[in-house]
Amino acid sequence: MKWKKGIAAVVSLLFSASLLTACSGGGDKKTSANPAPADAWVIGGNFELSGGQATFGKAAVNGAQLVFDEVNAKGGINGKQIKFVALDNKSEATESTNVASKLINQEKAVAILGCTTSGDTLGMVQLAMDKKIPVLSTSATNPKVTVDEKTNKTNDYIFRACFIDPFQGTVMANFSLNNLNKKTAAVLTDNQAPYAKGLAQFYKEAFTKKGGQIVADEGYVTGDQDFKAILTKIRATNPDVLYVPGYYEEVGKIVKQARELGMNIPVMGGDGWDSPKLVEIAGAGALNNTFFSNHYSSEDKDPIVQDFVKKYKEKYNEVPDSMAVLGYDGALILVDALKRAGEPNAEKIKEALAATKDVQTVTGKISYDEFHNPIKAAAIIEMKDGKQTFKDKVQP
Amino acid sequence: MDVFIQQLINGLSLGSIYALIALGYTMVYGIIRLINFAHGDVYMVGAYVGFWATTQGWGFLPALVLSMVVSAILGVVIERLAYRRLRNSPKIAVLITAIGVSFLLENGGVLALGAKIRTFPNVFPEVQYHFFNGAVVITNRQLVIMVVTTLLMLLLQYVVHKTKTGKAMRAVSHDTQAAMLMGINVDNTISATFAIGSALAAAAGVLVGIYYNAINPYMGIMPGLKAFVAAVVGGIGVIPGAFVGGISLGVIEALVSGYGQSLYRDAVAFALLIIILIVKPSGLFGSNVREKV
Amino acid sequence: MTEMLKQYFKLSNILVTVAILVLFAAVNIGIETGFIDDYYKLNLFLICINIILAVSLNIINGMTGQFSIGHAGFMAIGAYGSAIMTLKLGYPFAVGILVGAVAAALCGILVGLPTLRLKGDYLAIATLGFGEIIRVVILNIDYVGGAAGLNGISQYTDWPWIFSLTVITVLVIKNFMTSTHGRACISIRENEIAAETMGIDITRYKVIAFTMGAFFAGVAGALHAHYFYTIQPTTFGFLKSFDILVYVVLGGLGSMTGSVIAATGLTILSAYLQDYAELRMVIYSLLLIVVMLVRPQGLLGTAELSFDGIRRFFSRQTGKGRGAGNDSAVG
Known part of the structure; x- marks a missing residue:
């Protein structure tokens, strides 16, 4: 009698199994309709197309698509077209694993581009390592992405198109001490973003090591609207500068509300600030006396940059932000490696990626160090009346 | 002291928003005993309508009114299509439907308008008032939020207590069957409740858009939950309770951020909710209802 | 004998x-x-994890009739507890699962005891609050990585593990349901006051239900953590709780088979809709609303699908009063 109810469980399990086979049947049909992997290079895209970071993912896909379209228009690589399959990971790490698995197993991708955030990229790192499929993240700046935490060894198959958090944090700490001549700083971190926490940590380390003092260390979470309470608390400690390594949406509100509270000190941050939306949210006036480190500036007069901005504007009718430019750069680096690999073989692509040297991208000439991090300069941008202007360029 | 006053002002303006959303929550819960999870998303839609109107060059008041009207209609439509059929179904079915409607509005919003945040145009110039040598700052936008919230609350009190619709609402909320027997059109009364509640949420949406300057399709989730907390704290179904609950939640959050650890702010809000539920389940202003056997 | x-x-x-x-x-x-291949395997594993989550929530929501919507919190405890054991302290996977599940069960008692005074929607919102509190607390503990979460967890979850645990969970809960204790829980759902009058210790059974539900959610969390290599606090937000709740309600409150079928179907649906980024959630939400409008009691209601039921249905051609496989012995 006791076992009787178990029947139901088994029926259901059988049911699920049959559903699953039905599912796999459908899947097979679908893949057979696509060109066989031998006819094209299948590049997977694992991006945030919905959810909290949807704007990042979309911009990066737009940027990457531009490269692949160009390559295909010129006849592809070794006569083979590139098929770019970008799927949605809902801005979730678990879903990112799922998407990567689908790209590798179903779409037979030979390499994966993405994700834009460190958290989501970390979701597929281990899977890609196990499956031996190279991953090139467009903008995961957390050092942990390419280096195994426990063994401190480089993750063979993981690469990125951006510089890393320690560099960005240190650059801004030096900038506040040396260029702005400020001695005390308050840090306000997006505690839900590993990216922001990384930046904050390295900023604080560099700042205190060189004689500065951190007078306030506060946090918020992504999606917060009201920062006046935290800012009032920070205001009471009288800092010389405020460092806010977060994403533009919250940063815009923070700068706006800080100015409303009469805090006119310099506010600084990282590449998460780079979006035309920042000015819209905070207002041009409030953003005076703010600085951030970035991968590039759309105002840069460099012809390579301007050429890219023009192309991007033509196709998508908007100014590319740093996510878009890194999507573009990531695709450029990948295409360069594909050309050198010569055939759609994950192992060879990985070798080629690791050997990347002096590839001309919009954000500079890219070469990888031993940890698969590109060695490139950071731009420090000052906001003046709502316009991004070059303040400084810092070499590593 | 000046820091404390500043924190109070911060809390009051934040709490006013919670209060406006909580009013709608409490009305709907009071009348059909449904946690309307889609309420926070009606607030989002209200903000978007306000955004559209102000970018078309409308002034603050016309935009506010338009947004309230559109959201009122939306609220009624949601009730008609999604909730009415389920009025006699298990409560959890309606709750799941409400969650479904909430997802639909959020993701429909993403699909139709994009996930990108939108920024409101400058509807009226910002003026700051300084006290204590600039240690305490209040902006005219914060004042507008507080004044509009108070006015709408008073208006709502008037409607609920002095008008025929309001009396019908109270009757239906007290005992639906008896109200029906007394010749009250229950369907229309419930529709009216949804219309008023949604209009208030829309007002909150427009105010938030103007004050914080940025809106996105997911903006309703957290404030919606918080407003529900506020409604429960104040005593669900009680209109002044929702108002007081909203204001206190805002002030408590400001004080937690200002004097404690800002990262635990949300946890404190929910812990407060649980404590109040355990100590006084009917909320601060609610009256205990004895269970009939 | x-x-x-x-x-x-x-x-x-x-x-x-x-x-x-x-x-x-x-x-x-x-x-x-x-x-x-790995993609199907992953979805198969997801189905198993979701089945465990759904049937465990069903003990609380379906059988005992308590309205809990913070299930992801227990899952988080299980995931973090087990990952700490294997990743940080180097214990074997089995210990990890056990510790994660027991930790979740303790939390279940912790949540259960004070909230038992609450009924219906109040309980719902309190459990939602607890789930959020758990998430916020985890987010602020640096030992478990804060927002970045725990990374580099070994992939111990394989088919024998996940399959046996899924079968065990379903069987244990099935048998619990038809035991004296299970029937006591069902009586609380049907009429709390009547149950109390009949001498059933309501508090005890509510706590038992919460503890069991939390325990198995912890198991699911442990399996999840050791399959996906990485866990982050955001994975266990209230949206995850809603997902689990949807499985239970869509399948039919109080129906184990219903939960299993709904968890399976919706996981597959979610995988299928992956290609339609934004449209996916719109379709999902529309489906939810339509199913609820058409069948508010869920697909199976409180009925169960079983061999015996099907056999009875076929042997009794005049079975008009009861649908296919309706086994009225339960619920």
Whole structure:
């Protein structure tokens, strides 16, 4: 009698199994309709197309698509077209694993581009390592992405198109001490973003090591609207500068509300600030006396940059932000490696990626160090009346 | 002291928003005993309508009114299509439907308008008032939020207590069957409740858009939950309770951020909710209802 | 004695055992030979995890009639607890699962005791609050990585582990449901006051339900953590709780088979809709609303799908009063 109810469980399990086979049947049909992997290079895209970071993912896909379209228009690589399959990971790490698995197993991708955030990229790192499929993240700046935490060894198959958090944090700490001549700083971190926490940590380390003092260390979470309470608390400690390594949406509100509270000190941050939306949210006036480190500036007069901005504007009718430019750069680096690999073989692509040297991208000439991090300069941008202007360029 | 006053002002303006959303929550819960999870998303839609109107060059008041009207209609439509059929179904079915409607509005919003945040145009110039040598700052936008919230609350009190619709609402909320027997059109009364509640949420949406300057399709989730907390704290179904609950939640959050650890702010809000539920389940202003056997 | 043996070796029981073993072996061979590739494997594992989550929530929501919507919090405890054991302290996976599940169960008691005074929607919102509190607390503990979460967790979850735990969970809960204790829980759902009058210790059974539900959610969390390599606090937000709640309600509150079918179906649906980024959630939400409007009691109501029920249905052609497989013995 006791076992009787178990029947139901088994029926259901059988049911699920049959559903699953039905599912796999459908899947097979679908893949057979696509060109066989031998006819094209299948590049997977694992991006945030919905959810909290949807704007990042979309911009990066737009940027990457531009490269692949160009390559295909010129006849592809070794006569083979590139098929770019970008799927949605809902801005979730678990879903990112799922998407990567689908790209590798179903779409037979030979390499994966993405994700834009460190958290989501970390979701597929281990899977890609196990499956031996190279991953090139467009903008995961957390050092942990390419280096195994426990063994401190480089993750063979993981690469990125951006510089890393320690560099960005240190650059801004030096900038506040040396260029702005400020001695005390308050840090306000997006505690839900590993990216922001990384930046904050390295900023604080560099700042205190060189004689500065951190007078306030506060946090918020992504999606917060009201920062006046935290800012009032920070205001009471009288800092010389405020460092806010977060994403533009919250940063815009923070700068706006800080100015409303009469805090006119310099506010600084990282590449998460780079979006035309920042000015819209905070207002041009409030953003005076703010600085951030970035991968590039759309105002840069460099012809390579301007050429890219023009192309991007033509196709998508908007100014590319740093996510878009890194999507573009990531695709450029990948295409360069594909050309050198010569055939759609994950192992060879990985070798080629690791050997990347002096590839001309919009954000500079890219070469990888031993940890698969590109060695490139950071731009420090000052906001003046709502316009991004070059303040400084810092070499590593 | 000046820091404390500043924190109070911060809390009051934040709490006013919670209060406006909580009013709608409490009305709907009071009348059909449904946690309307889609309420926070009606607030989002209200903000978007306000955004559209102000970018078309409308002034603050016309935009506010338009947004309230559109959201009122939306609220009624949601009730008609999604909730009415389920009025006699298990409560959890309606709750799941409400969650479904909430997802639909959020993701429909993403699909139709994009996930990108939108920024409101400058509807009226910002003026700051300084006290204590600039240690305490209040902006005219914060004042507008507080004044509009108070006015709408008073208006709502008037409607609920002095008008025929309001009396019908109270009757239906007290005992639906008896109200029906007394010749009250229950369907229309419930529709009216949804219309008023949604209009208030829309007002909150427009105010938030103007004050914080940025809106996105997911903006309703957290404030919606918080407003529900506020409604429960104040005593669900009680209109002044929702108002007081909203204001206190805002002030408590400001004080937690200002004097404690800002990262635990949300946890404190929910812990407060649980404590109040355990100590006084009917909320601060609610009256205990004895269970009939 | 022989009577008992006869019951144990009833045809249907033998069939069940054989079917379980065959299914296990078939999938195992499929995985070994690569016939079931990693993508299907991943979804198969997700289905199993979601089944455990759904049936465990069903103890609380379906059987006992308590309205809990913070299930992801227990899952988080299980995931973090087990990952700390294996990743940080180097214990074997089995210990990890056990510790994660027990930690979740303790939290279940912790949540259960104070909230038992609350009823219906109040309980719902309190459990939602607890789930959020758990998430916020985890987010602020640097030992477990804060927002970045725990990374580099070894992938211990394989088919034998996940399959046996899923089967065990379903069987344990099934048997609990038809036991004295399970029936006591059901009586609380049907009428709390009447149950109390009949001498049922309501508080005790509510706590038992919460603890059991939390325990198995912890198991699911542990399996999840050790399959996806990485866990982050955001994975266990209230949206995850809603997902689990949807499985239970869509399948039918109080129906184990309903939960299993809904968890399976919706996981597959979610995988299918992956290609339609933004449209996916719109379709999902529309489906939710339509199903609820058409069948507010869920797909199966409180009924169960079973061999016996199906057999009865076919042997009794005039079975108009009861639908296919309705086994009125339960609920």
